[in-house]
Amino acid sequence: xxxxxxxxxxxxxxxxxxxxxxxxxxxxxxxxxxxxxxxxxxxxxxxxxxxxxxxxxxxxxxxxxxxxxxxxxxxxxxxxxxxxxxxxxxxxxxxxxxxxxxxxxxxxxxxxxxxxxxxxxxxxxxxxxxxxxxxxxxxxxxxxxxxxxxxxxxxxxxxxxxxxxxxxxxxxxxxxxxxxxxxxxxxxxxxxxxxxxxxxxxxxxxxxxxxxxxxxxxxxxxxxxxxxxxxxxxxxxxxxxxxxxxxxxxxxxxxxxxxxxxxxxxxxxxxxxxxxxxxxxxxxxxxxxxxxxxxxxxxxxxxxxxxxxxxxxxxxxxxxxxxxxxxxxxxxxxxxxxxxxxxxxxxxxxxxx
Ligand code: FES
Numbered sequence: 001x002x003x004x005x006x007x008x009x010x011x012x013x014x015x016x017x018x019x020x021x022x023x024x025x026x027x028x029x030x031x032x033x034x035x036x037x038x039x040x041x042x043x044x045x046x047x048x049x050x051x052x053x054x055x056x057x058x059x060x061x062x063x064x065x066x067x068x069x070x071x072x073x074x075x076x077x078x079x080x081x082x083x084x085x086x087x088x089x090x091x092x093x094x095x096x097x098x099x100x101x102x103x104x105x106x107x108x109x110x111x112x113x114x115x116x117x118x119x120x121x122x123x124x125x126x127x128x129x130x131x132x133x134x135x136x137x138x139x140x141x142x143x144x145x146x147x148x149x150x151x152x153x154x155x156x157x158x159x160x161x162x163x164x165x166x167x168x169x170x171x172x173x174x175x176x177x178x179x180x181x182x183x184x185x186x187x188x189x190x191x192x193x194x195x196x197x198x199x200x201x202x203x204x205x206x207x208x209x210x211x212x213x214x215x216x217x218x219x220x221x222x223x224x225x226x227x228x229x230x231x232x233x234x235x236x237x238x239x240x241x242x243x244x245x246x247x248x249x250x251x252x253x254x255x256x257x258x259x260x261x262x263x264x265x266x267x268x269x270x271x272x273x274x275x276x277x278x279x280x281x282x283x284x285x286x287x288x289x290x291x292x293x294x295x296x297x298x299x300x301x302x303x304x305x306x307x308x309x310x311x312x313x314x315x316x317x318x319x320x321x322x323x324x325x326x327x328x329x330x331x332x333x334x335x336x337x338x339x340x341x342x343x344x345x346x347x348x349x350x351x352x353x
Contacts, residue, residue: 001295002043002098003028005071010091013156016077017122018088019059022099024069033069034102035109036062036130037214037242040073041100041299041307046082054083055299055307057126057242058102059157061133062110071099074125074156100299103307105326106216106242110137113211116144118197118225120217121156123244127216128157135168144173144205148192148221150180175204192221197228207232215241236327243304243323264342268310270296270351279342285310285317285349286337297351301338308337315347 005028009021024032039057046052056073063069075087091097108115108130115134117127124147131143149155155176164172177192190196201207213234215225222241229239264279266288279288286308289296299307306324312333317340325334337349 002041002100003031004096005099007091007093007095007097009072010093013074014154016088016154017075017156018091019072019074019157020056020087020091020097021060021070021072022097024071026068029069031101032071032099034058034062034071034129035107036133037107037126037240038102038104039126039305040071040102041305042073042083043098043100044083044086052082053299054081055103055305057104057122057129059125059128059160061129061136064137074122074128076122076156100297100307103299103305104242105306105324105329106214106240108134108212108214108240110134110141112138112140114142114144114205114209115212115214116146116201116205116210117214117216118146118148118192118221119215120148120192120221121150121244123215123217123221123242124157124161125216126242127214128160130214131164131172132160135164135171142171142173144175144210146175146177146192146197146200146204148177148179148217151178173204175200192224194224194227194231197225198231201228202232207234210234211238213239215239217244219243261342261345264345264347266342267346267348268293268296268351269313269349272352279347283341284320284338285335285340285342285347289337289349296337298338303336303339306336309334310337310349310351311335311353313348313350315345316343317341317347318343 005022008023011019039055041053041055043053056075059074060070060072075084077084077088110133119127134141165174179191215222222243266279267276268289275292277288277292286298297307299305303321304323312335317335319339
């Protein structure tokens with residue numbers, strides 16, 4: 001559900017990105033307590049009355065029990081992006097924004113161990129929350145961050161990351177690769193692809209002793225990093241990933257192996273209430289539910305954020321793509337409603353499980 005929150009700070013990070021902080025009233029303190037790695041869905045109505053939702057990762061450290069949560073998200077301008085344009089050009093301190101409680105399963109709850117991340121561009125946002133929370137709470141934990149950006153000037157959270165380096169010199173390791181800057185101040189340059197990572201990572205740290213790998217950024221970087229880690233013998237269970245900006249040209253979609261039935265009916269349970277609706281040709285199951293229940297949960301509608309996750313009670317569905325659910329979740333019967341289409345004439349989803 002969405003809550004109106006007041007903007008308490010808008011900080012310009014780079015020419016094309018801002019960090020927005022929300023004030024959390026005392027009665028919503030527990031609702032907005034986040035686990036490092038989670039994101040917030042934000043909602044606004046455009047001048048034409050159309051609803052726009054976007055998800056943005058929380059960059060602030062998670063507050064310990066009993067302390068007020070600090071809720072800050074990083075927003076980078078996407079060309080033609082309605083919400084990001086509004087956030088960069090119009091949003092001001094004192095404005096009210098509708099915000100959903102923290103969600104997502106790209107998580108690093110603080111625990112002892114050695115962790116590492118490979119991030120590109122705005123992929124730093126959830127990882128900043130992970131690293132700062134972990135290093136502050138776990139005196140023995142270590143974190144290695146490999147980040148890739150175009151130029152130093154376009155790098156988000158430069159100061160915050162430098163601050164972690166100063167504060168935890170023995171436990172925080174940082175490698176920055178700039179793709180569009182030649183040997184600037186001795187930093188490595190060029191693209192961070194699978195081949196480069198396969199050579200770089202073992203030189204930086206004992207790859208097989210890392211307890212969790214966190215990959216976040218554009219599709220190509222995340223896939224390249226995952227392949228590099230797999231080729232270095234890292235177990236799939238230790239690799240966590242979140243893809244930003246799925247580009248229709250670069251991301252494969254599921255092969256359509258099953259044909260849709262001529263008529264299908266969807267039954268869905270949401271907040272304890274059930275309803276049944278016919279599925280119109282070509283629409284996703286989320287769209288079917290939204291026609292009858294405007295409170296159905298979603299944010300990206302692109303298979304990335306996981307907000308529309310539902311349990312498939314009966315029937316079979318085909319998903320166009322899935323960048324949000326882990327294989328354990330799909331094996332257990334969860335699907336993304338925004339990507340699902342019926343394969344059987346009767347399908348039942350439960351959004352409450
Ligand atoms: S709404 Fe984001 S994955 Fe479905």
